[in-house]
Amino acid sequence: MPRLLLLAIIAAAALAAPFYFYSVTLMTIMCFVVFACSFNLLLGYTGLLCFGHAMFFGGAAYVTGYLLKTTSLSTELAVLAGGAAAGVLGALIGFLTMKRQGIQFAMITLAFSQFIYFVFLQAPFTGGEDGMQAIPRNALFGVVDITSNLTFYYVVLAITALCVFVYYRVVHSPYGEVLKAVRDNQPRVESLGLDPEKIKLVAFIISAAMAGIAGGMKATVYQFATLTDASWPISGEVILMTLLGGLGTLTGPVFGAAIIILLNDYLAGFGEWALVSQGVIFLVVIVFFRRGFVGELAAFKRYLARRSARHGTAAAPGAKTAEARG
Amino acid sequence: MNASAAVLPRDNVAAGADNVLEARGLTKVFGGFAAVKGVNLAVRRGSIHALIGPNGAGKTTCFNLLTKTLVPTEGRILFDGEDISSLRTSEVARRGLVRSFQISATFPNLTARENVRVALQSSFGTAYHFWRSLRAVAPLNARADELLEQVGLAGSRDTPAAELSYGKKRALEIATTLALEPRVMLLDEPTAGMGHEDVEPITDLIRNAAVGRTVLLVEHNLSVVSTLCDKITVLQYGQVLAEGNYAEVSNDPAVVTAYMGGVDE
Numbered sequence: 001m002p003r004l005l006l007l008a009i010i011a012a013a014a015l016a017a018p019f020y021f022y023s024v025t026l027m028t029i030m031c032f033v034v035f036a037c038s039f040n041l042l043l044g045y046t047g048l049l050c051f052g053h054a055m056f057f058g059g060a061a062y063v064t065g066y067l068l069k070t071t072s073l074s075t076e077l078a079v080l081a082g083g084a085a086a087g088v089l090g091a092l093i094g095f096l097t098m099k100r101q102g103i104q105f106a107m108i109t110l111a112f113s114q115f116i117y118f119v120f121l122q123a124p125f126t127g128g129e130d131g132m133q134a135i136p137r138n139a140l141f142g143v144v145d146i147t148s149n150l151t152f153y154y155v156v157l158a159i160t161a162l163c164v165f166v167y168y169r170v171v172h173s174p175y176g177e178v179l180k181a182v183r184d185n186q187p188r189v190e191s192l193g194l195d196p197e198k199i200k201l202v203a204f205i206i207s208a209a210m211a212g213i214a215g216g217m218k219a220t221v222y223q224f225a226t227l228t229d230a231s232w233p234i235s236g237e238v239i240l241m242t243l244l245g246g247l248g249t250l251t252g253p254v255f256g257a258a259i260i261i262l263l264n265d266y267l268a269g270f271g272e273w274a275l276v277s278q279g280v281i282f283l284v285v286i287v288f289f290r291r292g293f294v295g296e297l298a299a300f301k302r303y304l305a306r307r308s309a310r311h312g313t314a315a316a317p318g319a320k321t322a323e324a325r326g
Numbered sequence: 327m328n329a330s331a332a333v334l335p336r337d338n339v340a341a342g343a344d345n346v347l348e349a350r351g352l353t354k355v356f357g358g359f360a361a362v363k364g365v366n367l368a369v370r371r372g373s374i375h376a377l378i379g380p381n382g383a384g385k386t387t388c389f390n391l392l393t394k395t396l397v398p399t400e401g402r403i404l405f406d407g408e409d410i411s412s413l414r415t416s417e418v419a420r421r422g423l424v425r426s427f428q429i430s431a432t433f434p435n436l437t438a439r440e441n442v443r444v445a446l447q448s449s450f451g452t453a454y455h456f457w458r459s460l461r462a463v464a465p466l467n468a469r470a471d472e473l474l475e476q477v478g479l480a481g482s483r484d485t486p487a488a489e490l491s492y493g494k495k496r497a498l499e500i501a502t503t504l505a506l507e508p509r510v511m512l513l514d515e516p517t518a519g520m521g522h523e524d525v526e527p528i529t530d531l532i533r534n535a536a537v538g539r540t541v542l543l544v545e546h547n548l549s550v551v552s553t554l555c556d557k558i559t560v561l562q563y564g565q566v567l568a569e570g571n572y573a574e575v576s577n578d579p580a581v582v583t584a585y586m587g588g589v590d591e
């Protein structure tokens with residue numbers, strides 16, 4: 001019951017938010033929440049460090065933008081198409097890289113993303129260095145006008161909620177259980193008659209498609225798509241968000257994305273200092289808060305529970321385990 | 327034994343399905359160094375068979391070859407008369423030849439029940455169902471709990487494997503392996519690194535688990551070998567040094583020399 005209540009509060013806050021905060025900032029945060037969720041699915045739950053996730057984000061931004069500019073496809077379908085395109089790209093790249101692990105996998109995905117970046121730089125349809133400008137927000141379902149930022153906020157909110165739900169569903173599915181097992185001990189999974197490479201490939205495709213939806217949303221929020229969206233600093237930023245929020249935690253990406261975007265926004269006026277501060281945060285998190293924001297919070301809660309169990313009533317089931325350990 | 331190894335597998339099956347697992351001329355070369363050289367091994371159906379030998383003798387490598395974790399440089403492997411030399415690890419496992427590892431192999435962040443459930447999912451067919459809730463695997467819980475109970479882990483059902491004691495981790499591995507209903511279980515040093523108090527329960531556990539199936543195990547603890555095993559194959563320098571029951575092997579002069587010059591047992 002308290003969980004439902006919490007959900008209701010979050011929903012109410014999300015619905016009211018654009019009346020109190022700048023809606024474009026909120027929408028940017030949501031795009032990166034989806035992007036960070038997709039990334040956490042890989043790094044946090046599969047153990048794969050993809051160092052080129054921007055290729056899915058940026059690639060889908062172009063696909064969505066191109067479809068909206070050249071066809072009368074409705075916005076939500078264009079975003080979905082961007083996700084599908086990224087999923088196909090993910091299937092291809094995943095198929096070629098899934099045998100690799102650890103740092104090798106990171107380097108190969110980086111190489112692929114650099115190659116794709118180069119393709120986007122040269123391809124005529126992306127607008128090269130200038131980017132793809134004036135992407136329209138075609139009517140929702142072909143009928144509802146969503147050109148105003150306030151209305152569009154609710155579209156982005158709905159897509160984000162859907163993506164976060166999908167992310168939750170995958171992590172807490174029978175497949176999610178197997179996925180975590182692969183992350184923990186791949187040879188053992190194989191010895192149990194399952195095919196870890198295929199399992200990881202599925203996660204990679206889901207992750208790529210979700211990153212694509214995030215990119216497609218961003219293209220419609222800003223109404224332009226640029227090379228930056230597909231560049232390696234974006235790949236780095238999503239890693240930072242995921243680690244900051246808490247690797248392999250469910251709500252970590254939400255916090256990580258929000259913190260980084262707000263910080264970038266706040267520090268934008270200071271030029272280079274934005275980068276420097278990011279570097280410092282990164283270091284502090286790596287050195288002191290390995291579990292990330294959500295992970296540390298959970299650890300703190302466990303600590304408190306254990307402490308109160310030790311001092312307090314014998315009724316708590318935690319008391320026994322605490323004693324047994326001590 | 328040599329006589330039966332010479333006949334064709336088909337005849338072998340017809341002749342009462344003697345050997346459930348056979349290796350012929352098994353060889354593995356690592357960059358010029360032969361870790362396993364021309365090993366012939368025949369594991370009788372329903373037996374508990376031990377593979378022993380000094381450190382570095384090639385026991386784990388043999389296991390890796392038998393379960394296709396490594397590709398043999400030479401030689402054939404027959405499982406129930408079928409040549410499995412060209413299959414992959416997961417395919418071999420699905421056919422009922424399942425191994426455990428020398429280093430503890432649990433899924434540390436999953437609870438004991440989830441550990442077993444992953445194995446159960448292997449044949450249940452939900453391993454790729456990412457759109458369903460965990461209710462889809464709820465029917466497996468009863469079987470998982472039963473297996474945990476069988477290895478004495480009923481009380482640790484919801485404990486993450488990382489928090490289990492070493493002995494319990496090894497028991498969990500056995501439960502996970504049993505979840506596949508293997509016809510042949512390969513256990514790599516199931517009692518290694520255990521205190522005295524843990525060795526006996528695990529030995530009993532293996533004896534119980536072996537009912538109705540075949541077990542091939544690597545074991546350094548000779549008292550475990552002597553009480554548990556029907557047959558022993560001694561490896562040294564990647565080759566079979568001796569074979570027989572405990573009395574035969576322990577009186578074999580070659581084995582005595584190998585062990586005198588080898589590790590203390």
Ligand SMILES: Nc1ncnc2c1ncn2[C@@H]1O[C@H](COP(=O)(O)OP(=O)(O)OP(=O)(O)O)[C@@H](O)[C@H]1O
Binds near residue numbers: 379382386387428
């Ligand atoms: N992947 C590998 N590459 C190169 N050499 C290897 C490899 N695996 C094993 N070896 C070598 O093969 C030999 C046999 O190793 P193996 O692990 O099979 O021994 P073991 O009998 O299991 O020993 P232990 O009792 O210590 O577990 C050793 O000399 C080892 O160094």
Ligand SMILES: [Mg+2]
Binds near residue numbers: 385386387428
């Ligand atoms: Mg070994």
